[in-house]
Amino acid sequence: MSANVTVKESIWIAAPIEAVWDFTQNYAHRREWDDSILEAEVVQEEPARLVRIRAKGSVRFTAKYTLFRRPHKTGLAMVDVRSSWVSGGGGSWLYEEKDGGTLWTQTNTLSIKNPIVYWLLWPVLTWQLRKSTRRSMQKAKALLERRLDRNLANPKGRSRV
Numbered sequence: 001m002s003a004n005v006t007v008k009e010s011i012w013i014a015a016p017i018e019a020v021w022d023f024t025q026n027y028a029h030r031r032e033w034d035d036s037i038l039e040a041e042v043v044q045e046e047p048a049r050l051v052r053i054r055a056k057g058s059v060r061f062t063a064k065y066t067l068f069r070r071p072h073k074t075g076l077a078m079v080d081v082r083s084s085w086v087s088g089g090g091g092s093w094l095y096e097e098k099d100g101g102t103l104w105t106q107t108n109t110l111s112i113k114n115p116i117v118y119w120l121l122w123p124v125l126t127w128q129l130r131k132s133t134r135r136s137m138q139k140a141k142a143l144l145e146r147r148l149d150r151n152l153a154n155p156k157g158r159s160r161v
Helices: 017-024 027-033 115-153
Strands: 004-013 037-044 050-055 059-069 073-082 086-098 101-112
Touching (some): 027 037, 027 115, 059 086, 101 115
Antiparallel strands (some): 037 050, 050 059, 086 101
């Protein structure tokens, strides 16, 4: 049996699919809404997107995108992981047009190195990953909707999200 912790969360955002994609896939904005990311640097765009990440919990890894279909879906694997407790992981993000906005769904997985730690702590690890994912998505939603509202209220000073 694998020692994976996986969560799946969705949130509806009152914004066009392209705006949600552009905001959430732009690592220059990532630390604004995702508290788990301490540093992120895009090191390669082609042939596969690679992003070097330093995250909370003393976790460092490279996010290697296995799928990058704007504006609908991404998939990535954690490679070159440096952590005392995480051996890998990955996930996918799905963006769907729905009810005049965007339904954004994240599926995130962490692979835990020590099976004993996994079996003892999987409820806490699952709860924490779910809480962190939800909080980040809610924060991204609030920031993006607020920026779009400002742009609509001030069309002459409109800036790209």
